[in-house]
Amino acid sequence: MKDIIRKYALLNAVQHDGTASQGAVMGKAIAEKPELKGDMGALAKEIASVLKEVNALSPEDQKKELEKLGPIEKPEKKQREGIPDLPNVKGKVVMRFAPNPNGPLHIGHVRQAILNDEYVKRYGGEFILRFDDTDPKTEGKQPMKEAYDWMERDLGWLGIVIGKVSAASSRLEIYYAHFGKLLEMGKAYVCTCDAERWRKMKERKEACPHREEPPAAQEERWRKMLGDCEEGKAVARIKTDICHPDPAARDWAAFRIIARPNHAKTGNTYRVWPLLDFASAIDDHEFGTTHIIRGVDLNISEVRQRFLYGYFSWEYPSAITTGKFSVKDTLMSKSKIFAGISTGDFTGWDDPRLATIMALRRRGFNARAIRNLILEVGINAANIEIDMVALEAHNRKLIDSKASRYFFVEDPHKVAVKGAPSQTVELKLHPDDAGRGKRAHKTGEEFFISGKDHDMLKKGKLYRLMDCLNFVWEGKDASFHSLAHDEYRKGGEKIMHWLPVGEHLADAEVMMPDRSAAKGVAEQMAGGLNVGDVIQFERFGFCRLDAKEGKLLKFWYTHK
Structure with a gap:
């Protein structure tokens, strides 16, 4: 693996002025050896290690090392197989996505939403958004009023076409009616055993004393449960097999009492609430759901619902x-994120440290990149943990050709280059699209470079201001060396981005993924950007313009 990574790291570094990109190297390595996708975390770690070594070499040494490897063949691009066909397709395909609206969606949730959407589009079917909002009691699980709209908006942004929207909380009377039918059939009962007693009986495969009471008695107990029965005093159960090998399948609970639910949609209108497996089973039948994609943690649902x-x-x-x-x-638990927001550890659901769709959209990720990543991962019963660099690689492919280039100098330090000629330096807005136009900078002897670049200057060494000139650092200031890039290639240390002192520059701030802020100056032309535009600050990274506050441009960092 290391040899493959090093080969493409050297190639990418030589092609890009001495600095290899992690995403580009990852893409090439996976193209040559697709099985590397099996452990994206290990791959990303190895790439980071190799890039540290390769990028530390001088451009001349990088070229020499690359030449030692001989000609490098372009890896054959393997056609994506895509997700497999659905089993048992007999007519119209109907699929549902059933999130709990206790916060906005994150990338973990939308895997199933995107897979459902891909299938219904493939078969000309229907996508149902079903809010599973029947747990107004459990801490961190309670539905949020705002989350219903958040989720619809996020799904729309992801390109998902919703055919029907339903909330389980609006269908309680329907669930009650179905449970009443089960009581009449003798297939359900109301249990008034306390929780600990029931737990022990279930473990011993012993039936509840009320299990075999006649339907008329059960219906009366059900009416009391719906009436003034105290919370915790009764549970409505489905008769299954009390000796079932899986204790979780034994006479599972269908309804419980929540005296003061304070539900986001229904308030305190209802006090008897269905559990997930009962409500979703009824809805799947009534909505005509033909195929379900569910997490491995919910395998017990099928066992229960088949009864x-x-x-x-x-x-x-x-x-x-x-x-x-x-x-x-990356933290994925919505209840833990909510707790973090409550304590101030996170600034909100779109905090840049989170993988919520809100946060990714605000950072400038393309919705198609998320979909492409999900389709690349495919359908797999094994747990999968990806590194963010995998999503970044997909996103880079989509935005690189669209993002105009600008200079941003973080923590600007003034450098005087003695003897530098006056120039008008013209820079393309995009290196591969001359028709997009140019930016022009009038330069003299004074330039701004970043604080990081300033701190690593070494006396007597040759450096290059990108597409401008070469200089030799003399300790406190610099002396002009030459203009040609070829002169720098003979033994230069590093290429730096810059901005001319004296030009009208824009104050800029970039919100980084760790919530720190990179502050500096951007070229004046960046002031003409619109909020929402995604651009690339050269040798810094892709960024999205989030706000304009007076003369200050506020960006959010996307990725390298």
Whole structure:
């Protein structure tokens, strides 16, 4: 693996003035050896290690090392296989995405949404957004009023076409009616055992004393449960197999009492609430759901729900299982994020340290990049943890050709280059699109360079101001050396971005992924950008203009 990475790191460095890009190297390495995708975290770590070594070499040494490797063949691009066809397609395909609206969507949630969307588009079917909002009690799980709209907006931004929207909280009377039918059939009952007693009986495979009471008695107990029964005193259960090998399938709970739910949509109108497996089973049948994509952690749902479907003589949808999908070193739990927002550890749901769709959109990620990553990962029952560099690589492919280039100098330090000629330096807005236009800078002897570049200057060494001139650092200031890039290639140390002192520059601030702010100056032409524009600050990274506050341009960092 290391040899492949080093080969493409050297090639990329030589092609880009001595600095190799992690995303570009990753793409080339995966193209040559697709199995490297199996552990994206290890791949990213190895690339970072190799890039540190390669980028530390002088451009001349990079070229020599590359020549030692001989000709490098372009890796053959393998055609993407895509996601497999759905099983058991008999007519119209109907699929649903059922999030809990207890916060906005993050990249882990939208894997299933995107897969559902891809399938219904492939088969000309229907995508249903079903809000699973029937847990107004559990801390961190309670539905948020704003989250319903947030989720619809996020799905729309991702290009998902929603055919129907439904909230489980609006269908409680329907669930009650179905449970009433089960009582009549003798397939359900109301249990008044306390929680600890029931737990022990279930472990011993012992039935609840109320299990075999006649339907009339059960219906009366159900009416009391819906009436003034105290919270915790009764649970409505589905009769299954009390000796089932999986204890979680034994007479599972369908309804519980929540005396003061304070629900985001229904307030305190209802006090008896269905649990996930009952409500979703009824809705899947009534909505005509044909295929379900669910997480491996919900495999028990199918086991439980098949009892219901059998009692009603319904056909169970085809189910596809996926493993957990997460981003390395990124918090994905909405309840923990909410807690972090409450304590001030996060500034909001779009904090740049998060992988919420809100945050990724604000940072300047393209919706198609998220979809492409999900499709590349595909359907897999194993848990998958990706590194953000994988998403960045997909995003870079989409925005690189569209993002205009500008200079941004962080922590600007003034450098005087004695003897530098007066010039008008013209720079392309995009290196591969001459028709997009140019930026022009009038230069003299004084320039701004970044504080980081200033700190690494070494006396007597040759440096280049990108597309402008070469200088030799003399300790406190610099002396002009030459204009030609070829002169720099003979033994230069580093190429730096810059801005001329004396030109009208724009104050700029970039919100970084760790919530720190990079402050500096940007070229004046950047002031003509519109909020929402994604650009590249050369030798710094892609950024999205988030706001204009007077003369200050506020950007959010996307990635390298």
